[in-house]
Amino acid sequence: MVKYLLKITAVLENLTNLQPQGGFDDFDFVYLFKLKCEWCGEVSQKEIGVTLNVTNISHPIGKGKPNLARKCKLCERIGTITMIPDRGQPLTLETSESEKYVPLMLFDVSGYEPVDYVFGPSWRAESMKGTKFENIDLSSGKFAEYDEKGKCPRVVIYDLRSTFDVVY
Ligand SMILES: [Zn+2]
Numbered sequence: 001m002v003k004y005l006l007k008i009t010a011v012l013e014n015l016t017n018l019q020p021q022g023g024f025d026d027f028d029f030v031y032l033f034k035l036k037c038e039w040c041g042e043v044s045q046k047e048i049g050v051t052l053n054v055t056n057i058s059h060p061i062g063k064g065k066p067n068l069a070r071k072c073k074l075c076e077r078i079g080t081i082t083m084i085p086d087r088g089q090p091l092t093l094e095t096s097e098s099e100k101y102v103p104l105m106l107f108d109v110s111g112y113e114p115v116d117y118v119f120g121p122s123w124r125a126e127s128m129k130g131t132k133f134e135n136i137d138l139s140s141g142k143f144a145e146y147d148e149k150g151k152c153p154r155v156v157i158y159d160l161r162s163t164f165d166v167v168y
Contacts, residue, residue: 001110003084004164006031006117007101009091013156014128014147016093021122021135024088024105027053031083031105032120033164035112040075047118050107052083072111079111093128101163117162127155 012018020029032047048068055065066080084106091102107114119138126132129150136143142158 001108002113003167004107004109004114005087005167006033006104006107006114006162006164008104008117008119008160008162009096009099009101010157010161011159012091012093012096012125014093014153015125015133015155015157016090016128018091018123018125018136018157019088020104021124025052025085027051029122030120031107031117033114033117035070035079035081036115037072037075037077038079038111038113039077040072042072042074043115044073047116050081050083052085056080070112077111079109081110081112081114082108084108101161104162106167107164114164117164119160119162125155125157 020026030049030051032049034044034047036043050068054067056069066082068081069078071078087103087106089102095102121137121139123136123138124134127147127150131147131150141160144156147155
C-alpha cells in the first residue's frame, strides 16, 4: 500500500477558503481521477469516482473497507483505494498567492497510482468581504462572479492545479 496525498491550488481573485461544499470529509463529495495500473501500466480511459459513502466490503485482499476495488481491464489484477479523511485544508488567498498547494484528501492505494485529478461540482468559497459563494462548479476549470453584496470587484477562480504526493 502506498499513500497518496491529493493536493490542489488555483489562482483566486478576491476569494478565499476554497473547499468542498460539505467539507473535505463530506461522504457524498466525489473525488475523480484516473488510475494507472502498477503492474501493466494501463491508465483507465475515464476518471474513476471515489467517495467516502461507498465501501467495498466484499473485496478479497487484506483487511479494512476500501472505498473502491477495481480490476485492471488489461491484466485483470485487483487494486484498491481506501480514503483517509481528516487531512483537508481550505485554499486561502494567501496560499494561492504564494503558489503553494493545500491537502485535500489522503488515499491509501494498492495496485494503482492515482493520476489526473479532475475538479468537479460542489465547491464553496467566500469573498474577501465575507460573501459566501455556494455550489461552485469547477468542472469547466474556472469560475467568475460578481460580489454585489460585498461591493467587491469580480471574484474569480482559475488555473486549477493538482498533484498526488507520495506520503511515507
Ligand atoms: Zn494492469
